[in-house]
Each structure stands twice: as structure tokens, then as C-alpha cells.
Amino acid sequence: MLVLALDASGSVNDAEFRLQIQGYADAFRSPSVQNAIMSAGQVQVAMVVWADGEMSSQVLPFQDVSNRRAAEAFAQRIDALDRRVTGNTGIGRGLWTALDLIALDMSCAPRRLVNVSGDGAETMIARARENIALNVARMRAAAMGVTVNGLAIQTSRPDLAEWYGRNLVTGPGAFVMSVSTLASFSEAINAKLVREISVPLLAADQPVPTGGIRKGL
Template identity: 45%
Template sequence: MRAPFAHLPALGCALLLSAAPPTSRAGPCVDLALVLAVDGSGSITDAEFAFQQDAIAAALRAPDVRRAMHEAGVVALGAVFWGDGEFPVQAIGWHVVLRGAGGEALASRIENTPRLVFGNTDIGNGLWSALDMLAEPAMCAVRSVVNVSGDGIETIAPKRRRVVSLPAARERAMTMGVTVNALTVSNDVPGLASYYAGSVIAGRGAFVMDVRNNDDFAAAIKRKLIREILPQSVASLGDGAR
């Protein structure tokens, strides 16, 4: 299904999204709304955080990812960097990519965002914040996806102020009809991919991709974006061919 405004330039799409009345969802829908929810907790060093930023930006610029976005139609992309749930996430608002054109602005924002998140591994906080973006009144999408990346399990600790739990965030995703996929870096936590498969991902066609070290993250995030962005019929054909 193609968005009703697929003939408009990317800037026009962005204006349509931002200018929609707060009480109405009747406006045009994008083909895909995708939020990258990136781990910025204390287990991620500053060097690893910067590496993640560069890898995601490079993936958004990659020709095969741009081809996938062209195939998808009109794609709205956003990002949140999450960490301790007692502090705000770093959110990068919606950027609309029309037929593969317009992703450079988001790539530049991601690679140049200074780090302001640290602390506990509150995956639920990151997922909930991504869902808040998808629930914005101006957002309407045929498909909604959250791409969660992380290197640890949810922090469970006593004597903390109230934070959003991972089960609550996952339940909200399922209620909203959002697909939650994951990319795990499991060099320090054996079985992390299984944990994410059982406790994080949700929705139709949800999947986990696992890498054992940060050196493999760049290639994996590119493959993951292609799989998420392509229309489901095309992605299925690609999986069968492999």
C-alpha cells in the first residue's frame, strides 16, 4: 500500500506530519514508521556509543538501505537513545524519506548528537519512548516498527523511583499493533538473544539478530534495516532466497 502523498517531496511530507491537527489521525499515512531505540546505558562506553552512532548513520546512507526505502515508498524515521529510566531519553524526531531520498538529515543528526544518557539498562523506558513517538496524533502509518538494540538485560533493582517496566512497554506495543525487533550485542551476556526473543520482541514477523562484538554491529544494523524497511512480501522473498 502506498501513501496518498507519495508524489510530494520529502519536505512536504514532513510538513504534513508536523502540521496535522492534534485531534485527528485522518490525514495521509506513511507506508512505514520506524523508530531506532539505541542503548546508551552505562554498559556502553563513550567509544561504543560513538561507534553505534557512526554505524547507524553509515547504514542509513548505504545504497542498499536507500534502495529498500525506495521500495517501501514513504518512510518516517526517528530515533531515541535510552539509558536509565529515571532520566529522559534523547529523542530525534521524525524525518520523512520519500522513495529513498531524504535520509541524510537523520544520518547527520544521529552521528552528531552528543551523549546525554547513561545509567541502568532500562529497555522498557527506551521502548516506551519509541512508542510515544509512534502514538503522536500527527503520525499515521501502514506499518509501525521499533528497532531496539542493546547489550544487556533489563535492570531490576530495589529502592528506585517508578520507571516503566519492560513487560508494560511490550504489552503496550502489542496493543498498538507495533512490531518490535531487536539487535543484541552478546559478547558480555551469554544467552542475551534468547532473553530478547522471550521478553522484548513483539508483533507480526518480529525477530532478533545477534552479534558477538561491536565490530559486527555495523554490518548487522544495515542488514536489519533492510529487512525491516522492505515491504513484507519482498522481505519474505529475500529470506526464502537466502
């Protein structure tokens, strides 16, 4: 199970948001990602578009993308996604929503990952009722056996990859990638998805579920 968690906070303008959306859609159409999916077995992917912690995230529910036609269909769903959120950078809320999706049915998934992409650190504000602190969401991910990886878009904060490494990523084999411009996003997310889908040792330290075990993600 893989959840793509995409930043739509106020620091991301509409053109930049579309570049990210296009990068994800293009990745699921690419031969390299589709070949990784074919090799992995059954792969389920969802998307969460997150922003201010006080706003509900947008969600594309899990879809099986285990063949080329299904991967193309998921790309079309991403392409059709309209932006409905903005505001502060509520990474904790976005991660929490991704974990909620995974928690709905994780009994048969040997590998559980969240792929977070964004251009800023968590906004430090007085915690409102609906907000979720990132450290709380990160601890929940660890307790659920979910690996959280990051793609830092370092257009305005050149140390964001280091910040992600300290405050966001967790779990076996967790890693951070970075880009300095959004023009590089599509290539980077393609490489990141191939790495996440292909590498089995991301699940090396995960508890093995009993019954219904399947190959895949």
C-alpha cells in the first residue's frame, strides 16, 4: 500500500500545483514505473492532497494499479484532480489522513508506505482543535509499521531535505530525495516511485501479517 501525500499549501501557487500533479500522472504512465509495478505484484495506490491542518485533505481512495491499464487509469484520476485546499503547511494533518487510509485495510499488505512531497516545513502556529502535530502523526506511522519517505522541493528553503530527515521520515529504509526547482519534480518523482515500489527491504523489519499474505505493496 502506497499513499502519495502532495503539498497544496499557500506557498504552492496554482501553476506549481499543476506541475506536481502532472509529474505524478506522468510517472504512472512511464514505462519505468509500470515495469516496477509489474515486478512487484499487487500494488495499491492512493493520493492525499494536504495543506492547512484546519482543512480537510482531498483524497483519491486506494486503487489497484497492478497492470498497465490500471496504472493509466490512476494517472487519469490524478490529472482530473482540482485543487480545493490551501493555507498553512499542515504536514501532520496530511500524514494523518494518509495513515487513516492505510488503517482501513492493512491486514494483507506486507509493505505500507507514505510518500510525502512538499516545499516547506510544518507551520508552527498555536495548535487549533482540528490540527495534528507532525511529531504525533510520525509516531503513529511508526506504531503502525508504516515507512514515510520525503521528496523535498527546495525552491524557497535549501535545507528542507535535512528538515525532512530530522522531522518527517521514519521506518525501515526510509529516505529523503530533493529537487532545487519544480522543473526537476517529474523526473525525481518517477525515480522515487521506482525506488519505493521496487525495493523489498522497506518491509524488512515489518511484522508479517497472518493470513492473506500477498506479494506486492
